[in-house]
Amino acid sequence: MDTDTICAIATPAGAGGLGVIRVSGPHAGALAHAVLGRLPQPRFATLARFRDEAGQTLDEGIALYFPGPASFTGEDVLELQGHGSPVVLDRLLRSLVALGARLARPGEFTERAFLNGKIDLVQAEAVADLVASANEASARAAFRTLQGAFSETLEGLHQRLVVLRTHVEAAFDFPDESLDTTADSAVGPALQTIRALVAEALRRGREGRLLREGAHVVIVGAPNAGKSTLLNALVGHEAAIVSPYPGTTRDLVRETVVLDGLALRLTDTAGLRDSDDPIEREGVRRAEGVLADADYALWVVDDTEGESSRVPPPTTIPTLTVYTKIDRSGRPAGACPGGFAVSAPTAVGLAELRRGIRALILGPESRSCEEGAFTARRRHVEALQYVATALAAAEARQQEGQMELVAEELRRAHDRLGEITGRFTSDDLLGRIFADFCIGK
Ligand SMILES: Nc1nc2c(ncn2[C@@H]2O[C@H](COP(=O)(O)OP(=O)(O)OP(=O)(O)O)[C@@H](O)[C@H]2O)c(=O)[nH]1
Numbered sequence: 001m002d003t004d005t006i007c008a009i010a011t012p013a014g015a016g017g018l019g020v021i022r023v024s025g026p027h028a029g030a031l032a033h034a035v036l037g038r039l040p041q042p043r044f045a046t047l048a049r050f051r052d053e054a055g056q057t058l059d060e061g062i063a064l065y066f067p068g069p070a071s072f073t074g075e076d077v078l079e080l081q082g083h084g085s086p087v088v089l090d091r092l093l094r095s096l097v098a099l100g101a102r103l104a105r106p107g108e109f110t111e112r113a114f115l116n117g118k119i120d121l122v123q124a125e126a127v128a129d130l131v132a133s134a135n136e137a138s139a140r141a142a143f144r145t146l147q148g149a150f151s152e153t154l155e156g157l158h159q160r161l162v163v164l165r166t167h168v169e170a171a172f173d174f175p176d177e178s179l180d181t182t183a184d185s186a187v188g189p190a191l192q193t194i195r196a197l198v199a200e201a202l203r204r205g206r207e208g209r210l211l212r213e214g215a216h217v218v219i220v221g222a223p224n225a226g227k228s229t230l231l232n233a234l235v236g237h238e239a240a241i242v243s244p245y246p247g248t249t250r251d252l253v254r255e256t257v258v259l260d261g262l263a264l265r266l267t268d269t270a271g272l273r274d275s276d277d278p279i280e281r282e283g284v285r286r287a288e289g290v291l292a293d294a295d296y297a298l299w300v301v302d303d304t305e306g307e308s309s310r311v312p313p314p315t316t317i318p319t320l321t322v323y324t325k326i327d328r329s330g331r332p333a334g335a336c337p338g339g340f341a342v343s344a345p346t347a348v349g350l351a352e353l354r355r356g357i358r359a360l361i362l363g364p365e366s367r368s369c370e371e372g373a374f375t376a377r378r379r380h381v382e383a384l385q386y387v388a389t390a391l392a393a394a395e396a397r398q399q400e401g402q403m404e405l406v407a408e409e410l411r412r413a414h415d416r417l418g419e420i421t422g423r424f425t426s427d428d429l430l431g432r433i434f435a436d437f438c439i440g441k
């Protein structure tokens with residue numbers, strides 16, 4: 001365990017009203033003596049002068065001292081709130097280093113909170129997500145995760161898996177004790193319950209991920225179908241060039257738009273066709289690349305063109321068909337079999353399309369997506385998907401009466417579940433997680 005005392009500027013770079021320096025570690029108290037001339041009363045705001053290692057006053061402000069373990073990191077923590085002068089903060093930081101502290105790495109305060117058992121990994125990540133949240137809904141979801149809502153759900157799953165695994169292992173460890181029949185009859189329903197709970201956690205986690213990252217929606221279709229016109233209409237400004245010539249768009253045009261609190265990352269792409277033009281070919285290659293990476297696709301079809309020109313995009317992601325130019329084809333606006341009909345330049349049918357996109361992403365009820373969502377990251381969602389798959393396999397093996405294999409699948413599910421909260425997590429993964437924090441967190 002690292003026992004250095006670490007320090008960092010916790011407020012953003014640049015001049016500001018306040019600048020906060022955070023210190024954590026066994027020497028925080030000694031550093032308080034050196035800088036302030038005394039130890040502030042624990043957990044009370046104390047007005048004090050901040051001095052450098054030579055005793056020169058640098059600033060005056062509020063000092064707060066939190067003795068461990070009742071602190072954010074679980075260690076002794078000192079917070080110095082001075083004026084937000086980058087020069088003074090830097091000087092103060094250098095004198096803390098001269099007095100024996102070390103500059104903190106990004107995320108190191110939160111990492112220590114995790115290592116000292118103050119928070120689990122999911123909560124640690126929520127700290128970073130809360131700080132970085134781009135909208136109110138994702139901030140609320142991050143706070144819910146930080147408060148432990150996601151962790152409690154995972155802990156509940158963990159407890160149930162422990163009970164279930166004990167049952168299953170007893171069934172084949174003591175086959176003669178006629179335990180197997182009782183165990184068997186309990187295993188099926190217990191497995192179903194856990195699978196349902198995992199499915200619910202996955203749903204809430206996915207919503208949280210969408211809140212945090214936004215859903216990535218790619219706009220694809222034939223050249224000249226009206227893709228760029230649709231992008232511009234959805235984002236409300238002329239983001240992409242529109243022209244009557246097929247092959248206008250080559251670069252990917254990325255825009256973000258918020259539909260009722262749901263963030264969408266939209267990407268407009270080059271029209272899909274074979275071309276002799278090397279630049280257009282590159283555009284098509286990039287379009288196909290995004291198609292592989294996106295969460296959803298809008299397939300734009302020029303409704304004035306015949307059926308024969310409608311080659312669906314090469315993808316398996318959920319796709320909505322958008323028929324455009326209905327001002328000329330005469331198709332009624334709004335929902336139609338398999339998609340939506342719009343006239344993008346006049347915004348006809350756009351409101352229905354927006355609702356359709358929401359429903360595609362959030363399900364037909366299209367609830368307000370933030371309700372109960374946890375901020376989850378791709379890492380959590382992928383782990384939960386793995387758990388769900390392993391549990392489905394366990395159920396299949398259980399129906400075949402292969403209890404050893406049930407036990408094996410349950411073990412896999414359990415290990416992966418533990419990785420989410422950091423119960424069993426490799427140092428390597430921890431390093432990667434904390435590395436994308438900013439310094440001072
Ligand atoms: N009348 C009518 N014209 C439209 C509509 N949507 C697009 N257009 C026109 O169709 C032409 C092509 O539109 P774009 O948005 O550039 O088409 P695109 O699919 O992005 O084309 P590429 O980038 O070349 O693949 C332009 O002249 C648009 O003004 C529509 O709903 N109604």
Ligand SMILES: [Mg+2]
Pocket residue numbers: 227228229240241242248249268269271
């Ligand atoms: Mg275009």
